[in-house]
Amino acid sequence: MSWLAPYYPWLKALHILSVIAWMAGMLYLPRLFVYHTGSEPGSPASETFKTMERRLYRAIMTPAMVATWLFGIGLTLTGVVVWTTLWLYAKLLLVVAMTWLHGLFGRWRRAFAADARPHGAGFYRAINEVPTLLLIGIVILVVVKPF
Numbered sequence: 001m002s003w004l005a006p007y008y009p010w011l012k013a014l015h016i017l018s019v020i021a022w023m024a025g026m027l028y029l030p031r032l033f034v035y036h037t038g039s040e041p042g043s044p045a046s047e048t049f050k051t052m053e054r055r056l057y058r059a060i061m062t063p064a065m066v067a068t069w070l071f072g073i074g075l076t077l078t079g080v081v082v083w084t085t086l087w088l089y090a091k092l093l094l095v096v097a098m099t100w101l102h103g104l105f106g107r108w109r110r111a112f113a114a115d116a117r118p119h120g121a122g123f124y125r126a127i128n129e130v131p132t133l134l135l136i137g138i139v140i141l142v143v144v145k146p147f
């Protein structure tokens, strides 16, 4: 019996809260990129977008991602996971994809901060759907545990 077992409900509550904050940023940042792409480099609008993107990414998304991982790993140490079932491995595959996407968003944010326009608005509109699809897969796997 893990010493973490009594904290399972708290770990899960903090895990879900961190997930909500992380996903809020993953769904909002590409939307800012869509509008930022339409603004002139160096214009007041572009400078405002840079500030919004920097604060969202550094002050909310990255800490929330780290917290999601820490509380998620904490949950795996409570003894709740039956390691012969496959749902957690499939979930972690999608979570690694979400984490990789978070890194890509950071790279595009830095490009905008340097007044580059690496992609068009249509590209970010399409990218905006990816965290949504990953989120749907992750939540179904962890709540339904289909396999």
Ligand code: HEM
Pocket (backbone or CB within 6 Å): 012, 015, 016, 019, 023, 068, 069, 072, 073, 075, 076, 080, 081, 095, 098, 135, 138, 139, 142, 143
């Ligand atoms: C980062 C690595 C992650 C790990 C190691 C992890 C692990 C876990 C574990 C072990 C549980 C408890 C399952 C149970 O009570 O049976 C859990 C619950 C949950 N996880 Fe994660 N998770 C991670 C990331 C995420 C992400 C990114 C999301 C959503 C985007 C997510 C959504 C959830 C939800 C909604 C629950 C509650 C499920 C329920 O109440 O039945 N997790 N997670």
